[in-house]
Amino acid sequence: MSLISSTEDLTALCDRLSRERYVTVDTEFMREKTYWPKLCLIQVGGEQESACIDPLAPGLSLEPLFTLMDDERVLKVFHAARQDLEIFLHESGRLPRPLFDTQVAAMVCGYGDSVGYETLVSSLTRARIDKSMRFTDWSRRPLNARQVEYALGDVIHLRAVFEKLEAQLASSGRAGWLDQEMAILTDPAQYRVEPEEAWLRIKARSRSGRFLGLLKELAAWRERTAQERDLPRNRVIRDEGLLEIAASAPTSTDALAQLRSVSRGLADGPLGQGMLEAVARALALPDSALPRPPHREDLPQGLGPVVDLLRVLLKMKCEESGVAQKLVATIGDLERIAADDAAEVPALEGWRRELFGADALRLKHGHLAIALTRDGQGLRVIPLEDSER
Incomplete structure (x- = not known):
C-alpha cells in the first residue's frame, strides 16, 4: 500500500517526481459541512511510480509537495482541475504550474462539453473505472489498502489519458489553444471570493437601490461569517432569508425574529446581531453610494433570428473542427455578437475568432449564407459576392 504519512517520505517522493517530465495529480476532499474544502487525500503519479499522500497524518508537512507544484520544469496534469486548484491555493497560497487539464484538452480535441473522467478513460484507453468507492468518506482513518488502490487508479489512468491527448493536440496543431485556457485556470483571481x-450571485427580483444596498451588506456579512466559522453559506442563513431581511429591513431583534426565515434563537444570538448591524450599515448609506442593479443586456428587437443563425454556424464549425461548442462560445456570447460587432467576448479573439468569430461576423453582414446540401442531408456555408446580396 503506497500511502505517504511522514514528511521524510514525502520529501523523498517529491524529489524523485521532480525528475519526471510530468506528474498526474488528484485530490479527495469533503465540503458538505464546511466553507473551505477539507483536504483528505492527495494522489500523485509520475511515469514510474504513484502514491497517495495523507494530509491528515500527524506532523506531516505538505511543503515538499507544494515545492514540486511550483517547479516549472514539471508539468502538472489534472482532470477538471478547478476544485483541485482551489484547494492548493487555499492550502499553500499558490497554484500549481505549468498546468494541463485533460477535461479542457478533451474539449479542444472534440470529446464533447465538460466530458467526465470515466467517459474519457473509456474512450481513450478502453479501461473501466472502479466505481465502488465513489461515496467513500475520505476523512475517516485509517484508510485500508482497497481505498488507497482505488484512489491511485485515478492518477494511473490519467497518465494514459494525458499522453493520448497530448499527442492529438500536437498532431492537430492546437496545443496553443490549450495554453490560453490554462492561463485562465492558473490566474488566482479566478478563485478569490x-x-x-x-x-451578485443571489437572484433578486427587486431593482431598488436601497433593497440592493441591504442585500449587498447582508450577503457580505454572511460571506465573511461563513469564512470565519468555516461553515457553508446556507448553514449561516439561506439566500431566501437574506432576501426577506433585505425586503423588510428590521432594526430590532424583535422585528428580526418576526421574519419567517429567522428563529427567535437566531435573532437573539450573535448571528442575529450581525444581521442587524449589516442592515444598519445599509440604511446609513447615502443614495449616491447604493449599488446599481446588474446591467441587463436585452436583445434588440429583431435580432433573435440572427442569434439562431449564429447558433447553427457555431454547431457546424465545431462539428467540422471537432471542438466542443461550450469552449468556443456561449449563448450569451452569440447574443452580444448579434448586437455588436466589437463585443468583448472570447469568440471574437484568438483561435476562437479564426475558428468561428470571423465567419460569424461575415454571416451577420450577409457575406456568408447557410444552405442545405444538394442531398438535403446536411448544411453548407456559401460565400456570397456583393452582386448576390
Whole structure:
C-alpha cells in the first residue's frame, strides 16, 4: 500500500517526481459541512511510480509537495482541475504550474462539453473505472489498502489519458489553444471570493437601490461569517432569508425574529446581531453610494433570428473542427455578437475568432449564407459576392 504519512517520505517522493517530465495529480476532499474544502487525500503519479499522500497524518508537512507544484520544469496534469486548484491555493497560497487539464484538452480535441473522467478513460484507453468507492468518506482513518488502490487508479489512468491527448493536440496543431485556457485556470483571481461581490450571485427580483444596498451588506456579512466559522453559506442563513431581511429591513431583534426565515434563537444570538448591524450599515448609506442593479443586456428587437443563425454556424464549425461548442462560445456570447460587432467576448479573439468569430461576423453582414446540401442531408456555408446580396 503506497500511502505517504511522514514528511521524510514525502520529501523523498517529491524529489524523485521532480525528475519526471510530468506528474498526474488528484485530490479527495469533503465540503458538505464546511466553507473551505477539507483536504483528505492527495494522489500523485509520475511515469514510474504513484502514491497517495495523507494530509491528515500527524506532523506531516505538505511543503515538499507544494515545492514540486511550483517547479516549472514539471508539468502538472489534472482532470477538471478547478476544485483541485482551489484547494492548493487555499492550502499553500499558490497554484500549481505549468498546468494541463485533460477535461479542457478533451474539449479542444472534440470529446464533447465538460466530458467526465470515466467517459474519457473509456474512450481513450478502453479501461473501466472502479466505481465502488465513489461515496467513500475520505476523512475517516485509517484508510485500508482497497481505498488507497482505488484512489491511485485515478492518477494511473490519467497518465494514459494525458499522453493520448497530448499527442492529438500536437498532431492537430492546437496545443496553443490549450495554453490560453490554462492561463485562465492558473490566474488566482479566478478563485478569490470577495464578500462585497457575494450579492451578485443571489437572484433578486427587486431593482431598488436601497433593497440592493441591504442585500449587498447582508450577503457580505454572511460571506465573511461563513469564512470565519468555516461553515457553508446556507448553514449561516439561506439566500431566501437574506432576501426577506433585505425586503423588510428590521432594526430590532424583535422585528428580526418576526421574519419567517429567522428563529427567535437566531435573532437573539450573535448571528442575529450581525444581521442587524449589516442592515444598519445599509440604511446609513447615502443614495449616491447604493449599488446599481446588474446591467441587463436585452436583445434588440429583431435580432433573435440572427442569434439562431449564429447558433447553427457555431454547431457546424465545431462539428467540422471537432471542438466542443461550450469552449468556443456561449449563448450569451452569440447574443452580444448579434448586437455588436466589437463585443468583448472570447469568440471574437484568438483561435476562437479564426475558428468561428470571423465567419460569424461575415454571416451577420450577409457575406456568408447557410444552405442545405444538394442531398438535403446536411448544411453548407456559401460565400456570397456583393452582386448576390
